[in-house]
Structures are given as structure tokens and as C-alpha cells.
Amino acid sequence: MTDLIRKSFSNPDDVLRYPKVTIESVRVGDLDVMRLTAEPGWRWSESVGPTVDRTACPVEHTLWLVLEGRFGVQMDDGTGAEFGPGEVGRIGPGHDAWVVGDARVVGIDVRSASHQQTPS
Numbered sequence: 001m002t003d004l005i006r007k008s009f010s011n012p013d014d015v016l017r018y019p020k021v022t023i024e025s026v027r028v029g030d031l032d033v034m035r036l037t038a039e040p041g042w043r044w045s046e047s048v049g050p051t052v053d054r055t056a057c058p059v060e061h062t063l064w065l066v067l068e069g070r071f072g073v074q075m076d077d078g079t080g081a082e083f084g085p086g087e088v089g090r091i092g093p094g095h096d097a098w099v100v101g102d103a104r105v106v107g108i109d110v111r112s113a114s115h116q117q118t119p120s
Contacts, residue, residue, distance in 0.1 A: 009035050019047045020099075027113055034109040038069075042105075043098040061091040062111045069105035073097045083107075 007013075007026035012035075016023040020042035025034040044057050056076055064071075066083045074080035076094040083089060091097070099105045 003029060005029055007033070018051065021047055023109075030113050032111055032113045034111075036105070036107045036109055038071075038099050038105045038107075040099050040102050040104065043096065045096045056094050056096055058093045060093050060111060061109050063109070064089050064091050065108040065110075067106045067108065069103045070100035071097060071105045071107060072100045 005028050007028055009024050009026065012024035013027050014025045016025075020039040022037045023034050024037075025032050027033075045055055048057070049055055064083065065088045066085055068085060071083045072080065073083070073091055074096050075092065081089065082100055
């Protein structure tokens with residue numbers, strides 16, 4: 001059997017809002033696909049971290065794609081990277097992330113639907 005699933009961020013399955021960030025998600029089979037829209041000044045450890053009592057994001061982002069803006073990431077071990085439009089990567093658990101500069105970030109985050117429900 002072949003599956004065909006069509007979803008739209010115009011009608012997301014879930015929406016999370018934190019200071020300076022909105023995360024809309026759609027379930028596509030065994031994947032959660034999220035659109036993150038983060039405003040300048042957003043930082044995971046300051047916006048989301050306090051609500052989940054963590055200083056680093058515990059979630060693995062299997063595929064991260066930046067559509068707009070610049071996005072910084074620093075892993076707990078000190079390694080880091082900056083992502084810009086059209087760049088993709090994988091971000092393991094144990095990191096902080098933030099908007100770089102004065103433009104908002106819009107990105108797509110894909111991960112297994114079996115992940116814990118801890119926010120991005």
C-alpha cells in the first residue's frame with residue numbers, strides 16, 4: 001500500500017507559543033514537521049528553557065532547514081554553527097539556539113513523531 005499524506009501549516013495540528021517564537025506542527029505519518037518563526041532577540045534558553053526547567057534543548061532535530069534569517073546553535077560541548085537560508089543540518093540534543101541579527105528566522109524542523117513532547 002502506498003501512503004499519500006497532504007498537510008498544511010495553514011491548518012496545523014498543534015501550535016506552541018513562547019516569548020518571541022511560534023512553533024506550528026503537522027503530523028505526517030511517523031514524522032512531525034514543525035515551522036518555527038522566531039523574532040529577533042529570541043534564544044531557546046531564555047524563552048523555552050524556563051518553561052521546561054532546562055538550560056539546554058533536549059530534543060534531536062533530525063532535519064533543520066532555514067528558510068529566512070540566520071540561526072545560531074551551540075552544543076553543550078562548545079561546538080557551534082550558524083545556519084542561513086537554504087542551509088540544512090542535524091542538531092543533536094543538548095544545545096542552545098538563537099536568532100542572529102535583526103531579522104526573524106523561519107525554519108522547518110523535522111523529527112520522528114515518537115520524540116518526547118518537549119518544545120523545540
